[in-house]
Every structure is written in structure tokens, then in C-alpha cells.
Amino acid sequence: MSELRVVAPDGVPEVRPGDDLVALLLPLVELTDGDIVVVTSKVVSKAEGRLRTSTTAAELPGETLRVVARRGETTIVRNHLGLTMAAAGIDNSNVAAGSVVLLPEDPDASARAIRVAIQERTGNNVGVIITDTAGRAWREGQTDIAIGAAGVRVLEQFAGRTDSYGNELAVTAPAVADELASTAELAQGKLGGRPFAVVRGRADLVLPPRDDGPGAASVIRREGGDLFGYGAREAVVRALAGRAGDQRTFGSSASSGEVRAAFHVVAPDASVKAEGNGLHVSGIAPEVAAALAFAHGWQRVDDGMLRPLDSR
Template structure:
């Protein structure tokens, strides 16, 4: 047995406009759709059909309404976390493949859009298929972009290998392919960016398609929760947020770091060794301590000086509490 994967994207799909029936277009594009197939749909046509278009050409003007928080800024580029948890340049707002003077916003709930498509396809074709809604995203350490799954239904989106062993008997602990993203990227190879091909059909991974009536976790399962992302802020933004020290900026820095880790950081930055006291650190007073504490999920103790009154002045820092 050998593995194989087939991906096809037909030409000639008509322009999609608000209110159009995407399911009818998909059915017409894939008359031989079969159980176990995965239908891949670009977010752009989902946004068009759902009326997620706004007049204008200035993305910065509509960006705040689509932003949960700013992750990083660099010149004209702003990377944000959207309401759905996606981290993307300009919140995925795009002016390509739309009429001039128009901006396309991402679907309000891409997983819900995928579920609606899966359900309607089952009703009209009698077939049990998975659905992936895709969008293009950059990668923090790689040049260029690739398509990812921002919505999914009826599909295993992450293939967790934890508890399995490889061919050499080695236990697998962290291997978890994001198969929904891999399907999105495979489909993008035939969809392209400059063609009228908004739909693709992937055949050969029916093992990832869930039984009828089960939609699965959706693509939201691929989004890291706040605080679990080791790079919740860009390099510059992290410095600014740590120095500003606003409580609402704390979550992306993650859970409080271990005492020994913070002690080592204090010694590295200030050149002095803190004392351990009841789960806290008593440090020689230094104006950099609040930012250092913030970056590690710690806080300056509100009872500064309560542990000791010796000279020189001292500051107590402790892990932040939820």
C-alpha cells in the first residue's frame, strides 16, 4: 500500500456576491463529490457570500473593530489577535480579489460557516464530507505565506500522536500534526491567488472525516489560548508592554514563572542576588524591577518594604495571582 492524495480545483466559478448560495456553487463545481472528501473553501468567498464587505481602501480605519489586541507593530504593518483568536497581519482584512474601493473582512465565525456548509452539502448531495475554510497567513520565522484553516467542520483538525510509538519504539509525546492546516496548504497549491478557483476538493484522507452529525472541535482548537503562546507579543511590543505595566496587558505574558527563573533574571539584570522569602523575592531596589516582574508574570508587592527595613532600599516581588 502507498499513500496518495488528490486535490482538484475547477476553473470557471462565477463571481460570488453577498447572499449567493455557496453550496450550489460547490455542488456544481464537484458533481462527483463522495463520502470522505474534504471541501476546501477560501475565506474570501465565504466573506463575500456572508456580506462581510465594507467600502473603503484604508485597512487601518477598520482594523480597530476587528482587533482584540495588538501583538506587534513594525512600520506600516500591524499584527493583531482577532476576536476569534487568530493572529494575523491587519486582522486578515484584504483588498485583493474584491472590487476596487472595497475591503473584505474575515467571516464572523469561520467554524460556524464551515458547519453550515457541511450540513447543507449533506442535505443536497447525501454525502458525508469535511469542510475547511482557509485564509493566508505569514509565519513568525519564515519568509512568505501559506494557507491555514481558520474554520473547519466534520474533520479531525489536529492528529495528536501522544502515547504512540515510532518505528524504533520511541514514545511520541509532543508530535501533533495540524492536519487541517496541511489540507489548507495542499489545496492552496491548486487554488492559487490569481485564479477564479475559490473551491478545492481533497480526496485521500477520508480517515480524517468525522461521522455524520459530528462537526468536531473546529479550527478554533488550533488557536493557542492567551498565555500559552510563548511569543504573545512581538519583540518591540513586549518591551513596551512590560515597561507600561498595565494589568490588562498581563495575560499574554503567560503564567507566573518559577521562582528560580525569576531570581536568575533579577541577578542578570540588576547584578544583585535577591533573597527568597515565603514564595517571594526580596530584591535590592531597582527601577527595572516592575518591568522585569511583569515580563515573568510577577508583580511588585503592594507591601513594599514589609519584609525587611534594612538599607539599601529593597523591593519585594511575588507571583501574580489570577
């Protein structure tokens, strides 16, 4: 029998800049080796002085690496942590009116500091996860995810193993840190004033002392590695604009076969012929050809000739 237990203690006071989070937690729970301590990013940010008397609109530019999509008042951005979130993760809930909380500057470092402090004060080897709430593409609602981690596996690797039917698993890698984050949130609640949780029953995910692991940053897809680096409208605009700084987000250069197929969808009567390591295109407006090439990681090098950027 497998059992997972989550405890989210009451009695946590309002967290203020400079507060010692471990000192607030330890009187409320009795930790043991193999526990996983889950802490909301809100209280980490408050303790680290990331509270601002400001608005989301005023703080958003400074927290934004690039805009992914806009719909009305909603702005989805990739922030400086590499996370793709609404409003860069800036939050105005559970704070005084007229204030907002920014995400921690380095959530993995924050998790490491909490882990070290717990070990020094209790002697227990625990994992630490820092969480925040995020939406999900194609699904309504939000769940908590791990934005910081120390001493805990963030992914379980099953590639190369076989299931009970003998099928080899090729790319299965459960995001266990995210699963633990959302599990803890069920006990914490959004309005319960319980920013800490302790998950017990997955000691196998806790790393040895002084091994903090790769952190939650390791599960963020690199820029250009995500198939959805722009929203649908934004992708059209960026491809038509063709600015060099936007190229990386579209990913590595597509194969010549993919490029030919795209041209035949947009302009079925266009001529697309292979020439060396490129393609010669005719029968399509140059501006359209340039936009299609840009979106596929190619470029127009002269009249009608396209080559993949990766071949430069």
C-alpha cells in the first residue's frame, strides 16, 4: 500500500520583509527525514522584500522578458525567470490594497536557503519546493506549480523502462515537483492563510544532504524549444514583422520538406524547387515568402532564394 500525507498548519502570522520563514514554520510542524516542505512564493517574496506599493500595470514591464500573447487586459509574458505566466506572476491578492507582490528573484536559491536552515536547526534532511499558481494552455482553471526547488527530484525519468505489458517508455517523465506543488495546494487552500505544507510519503524523491539537485529552473523549456512560443495572433504579427530578435522563439530551422509543404498550403500554384542547401521560390509575393521563411527558421538571401538560418 502506498500512502501520501499532506499537512498544512494553521497559525502562520502575516509575513513581513526580513521575516525568518523557517522560524515561523518549525513551531507548527514536526519534521522528519524525507519530508518535502512546500512554501508558497507569496510568503517567500514578502520575506525577501518583493512587496511593492504599485500596480500590476506599472510593474509588468520590469518583470517581462518578452510578451507571448495579449487578449484585452490579459497579458501573458515570459518573465526573467523563464516562466510563462499571466502578468509575469505579479500578484495583488492577499496583500493590502494598492500593493502587489513580485515573484522571488531566484526561487531555487530561496529553496536552497530554506533547506539549509531546516537542516541546521533540526538535523533533518528534507526537500523544499516553492510554488506559484499558473494557468494551463487548453484547459480552464489554474494549478500550483514548482517555481523553486532544492533537495528534491523535479522530474522522474522513466525513459527506457517497460510497462506491465512490456512496452518500452520513450519520453515519459512525470513532473513530480509540479504534482507535489498542486497536491500541497489542496491542503493549503487559497484563502486559508496556510502558506506552508509538509508532504510525507515520497522520501524517495528527496536527495541526499548537500545535493540540491538541478532546481525547478531545469524544467523550464529553453527559448525556442517550446512549440507555442507566441500566441496565435502574435505569431502572425512577428512573422510578418520579421525582426531578427524574434527569430529564436520560432525554434530551430525546419526541414526543407516542411518549408515546401507550408508554401504549397499558402500558395498552391507557387514553384518551390530545391537548389543546393536551399529552395528557390517563385509565384508568390516576396513579402509572403519572407514571412513564411522567417516562421520556419529560414531567410531570403537573394531574389527567390531561401536558405535555413542554421546553415549560416
